[in-house]
Amino acid sequence: MEEAPKNHEENVGANGAEMLSEMPSFEEHMAKKAEQEKVGSAGEVYGEIAKTALMKWNGLTEEEATKKVAESSFDELEGVIGAKKSILAATKSIADKLYLDEDALAQAVLHGNNEEIFDEAAEMVEDFGFNEEFMDEGYESENNKEKFVLDILSDVHDNWCANNEAKFFDKKRDGKRYQFLKLELIGFKEATTDLIFVEPILRKIGIEVDLENIEEQYADYPYDLKSDAEQLSDEFYHTGGDDGSIPMGSDFAEGLFAEPSRYLSKGASKEIDNAIRGNFEVAAEITEQVGEHRFFEEIDLDALSAYHEGGEADRKSVV
Numbered sequence: 001m002e003e004a005p006k007n008h009e010e011n012v013g014a015n016g017a018e019m020l021s022e023m024p025s026f027e028e029h030m031a032k033k034a035e036q037e038k039v040g041s042a043g044e045v046y047g048e049i050a051k052t053a054l055m056k057w058n059g060l061t062e063e064e065a066t067k068k069v070a071e072s073s074f075d076e077l078e079g080v081i082g083a084k085k086s087i088l089a090a091t092k093s094i095a096d097k098l099y100l101d102e103d104a105l106a107q108a109v110l111h112g113n114n115e116e117i118f119d120e121a122a123e124m125v126e127d128f129g130f131n132e133e134f135m136d137e138g139y140e141s142e143n144n145k146e147k148f149v150l151d152i153l154s155d156v157h158d159n160w161c162a163n164n165e166a167k168f169f170d171k172k173r174d175g176k177r178y179q180f181l182k183l184e185l186i187g188f189k190e191a192t193t194d195l196i197f198v199e200p201i202l203r204k205i206g207i208e209v210d211l212e213n214i215e216e217q218y219a220d221y222p223y224d225l226k227s228d229a230e231q232l233s234d235e236f237y238h239t240g241g242d243d244g245s246i247p248m249g250s251d252f253a254e255g256l257f258a259e260p261s262r263y264l265s266k267g268a269s270k271e272i273d274n275a276i277r278g279n280f281e282v283a284a285e286i287t288e289q290v291g292e293h294r295f296f297e298e299i300d301l302d303a304l305s306a307y308h309e310g311g312e313a314d315r316k317s318v319v
Helices: 008-022 026-040 044-058 062-071 074-081 084-098 102-111 116-128 145-163 171-180 195-204 211-218 229-237 250-258 270-276 280-295 301-318
Strands: none
Touching (some): 044 074, 044 102, 084 102, 084 116, 084 145, 084 195, 145 195, 145 211, 171 280, 229 250, 250 280, 250 301
């Protein structure tokens, strides 16, 4: 049997008091245990999200949804609404932008742990001035609330695209392929569907969502010098030509056909890019959907195809 090191007893004697002082008190132990047990339960914010989802997606009345949330564990609710991935995308986005502990914020939202993180987040919101719509000069603040909310929605949207590739290839959902484009191209109604996950978290940290203001800002989102959002809009609306042969949406469709990555969400997979690249039928179909949902314009698919085929013929004749 191996003997203990000669200084074993000395170490125990020297460090015993320090070790005892570092042991948690009974109250601290019980508090930690209670926090750990919360992991199986739904937090207040998650419960609010679940209640809204049950009413909106499952047709429950407010009374029924409230009862379901009160009587169900986190896992039971998540098995019905499947909101965790989108909520985690939202908490990651918020934590990154407010310099918060990502895991602590997620646990506070999902299970009600570490709720002091909400106060910390509210202080950051106050410091950043997200609730100030305009600066004294009358210009929009660099950190305006609407841009903050849209940036979070963009991150949640990118996450959805990354986790739902199969939906793009589902023939029953051909009419919804536009959902895999950037937030600024899918239309305000579609862009704000994820508020069901985001708004309760924002409210908890002191940000009230004003849909009218967000809709105004969405028209120019992401209004950033690095953005080509305005160029994409110009592409969509470009018509005419010397012979009047350029139909609305043709430049947009041709761009999508040639370089899908300019239009796709950051979460869209390479497989989705490949499915569009070089396939004008799919590019034109998505352009039609963008016209309907983003620009509220009707696209003539026959005219788009004719213009594309004419261009192809010209290119081939040059070759």
